[in-house]
Amino acid sequence: EIVLTQSPATLSLSPGERATLSCRASQSVGSYLAWYRQKPGQAPRLLIYDASNRDTGIPARFSGSGSGTDFTLTISSLEPEDFAVYYCQQRSNWPRLTFGGGTKVEIK
Amino acid sequence: EVQLLESGGGLVQPGGSLRLSCAASGFTYSSYAMTWVRQAPGKGLEWVSTLSGSGNSTYYADSVKGRFTISRDNSKNTVYLQMNSLRAEDTAVYYCAKDSVAGLDFDSWGQGTLVTVSS
Numbered sequence: 001e002i003v004l005t006q007s008p009a010t011l012s013l014s015p016g017e018r019a020t021l022s023c024r025a026s027q028s029v030g031s032y033l034a035w036y037r038q039k040p041g042q043a044p045r046l047l048i049y050d051a052s053n054r055d056t057g058i059p060a061r062f063s064g065s066g067s068g069t070d071f072t073l074t075i076s077s078l079e080p081e082d083f084a085v086y087y088c089q090q091r092s093n094w095p096r097l098t099f100g101g102g103t104k105v106e107i108k
Numbered sequence: 109e110v111q112l113l114e115s116g117g118g119l120v121q122p123g124g125s126l127r128l129s130c131a132a133s134g135f136t137y138s139s140y141a142m143t144w145v146r147q148a149p150g151k152g153l154e155w156v157s158t159l160s161g162s163g164n165s166t167y168y169a170d171s172v173k174g175r176f177t178i179s180r181d182n183s184k185n186t187v188y189l190q191m192n193s194l195r196a197e198d199t200a201v202y203y204c205a206k207d208s209v210a211g212l213d214f215d216s217w218g219q220g221t222l223v224t225v226s227s
Contacts (some may be wrong), residue, residue, distance in 0.1 A: 049215075
């Protein structure tokens with residue numbers, strides 16, 4: 001099983017600041033990595049697929065980068081709705097899909 | 109607009125059974141694999157099971173293999189998750205999700221249905 005480790009566990013920032021979230025895989029997943037945002041009490045929402053492609057309707061402030069084992073989600077300027085939990089997910093090791101443990105972005 | 113609506117959650121005793129349903133609309137249902145993902149209270153996301161668009165191929169997490177069965181009725185645009193021999197550790201919100209075009213990541217999710225396994 002591929003283990004995804006997200007860091008930091010919690011990120012305390014103010015609206016308008018830049019957020020940088022990390023996801024590290026225990027072995028290479030190529031570019032088969034996605035990012036989701038989950039607001040409190042809601043289902044997750046796909047933000048980024050294949051490491052760097054924004055899903056339909058996702059604002060340009062979200063960007064993804066990386067390949068192999070190290071990936072980054074960057075939010076260039078935090079909006080109020082961005083204070084949430086973010087998960088990465090790999091689809092390289094099918095049929096053993098795995099998610100990271102999550103990073104909570106909270107208001108400082 | 110894609111819509112996924114889960115139902116069937118509730119309280120069940122350990123060893124009991126429950127069947128979840130997920131009614132889909134707004135897309136060509138039979139063209140996409142459908143997946144169940146769960147989230148234990150206060151915890152992260154866990155992939156549970158995936159079913160191909162045709163319904164011919166099924167995949168399960170080791171934690172549910174042999175106890176859960178995924179199926180679909182393409183005439184009703186509905187996917188099901190039959191859960192048997194339920195354990196306390198199966199307590200979670202269960203989401204159904206639609207595979208993206210790329211496959212094996214999920215571009216639409218239902219609102220979730222809570223399953224509580226407790227005596």
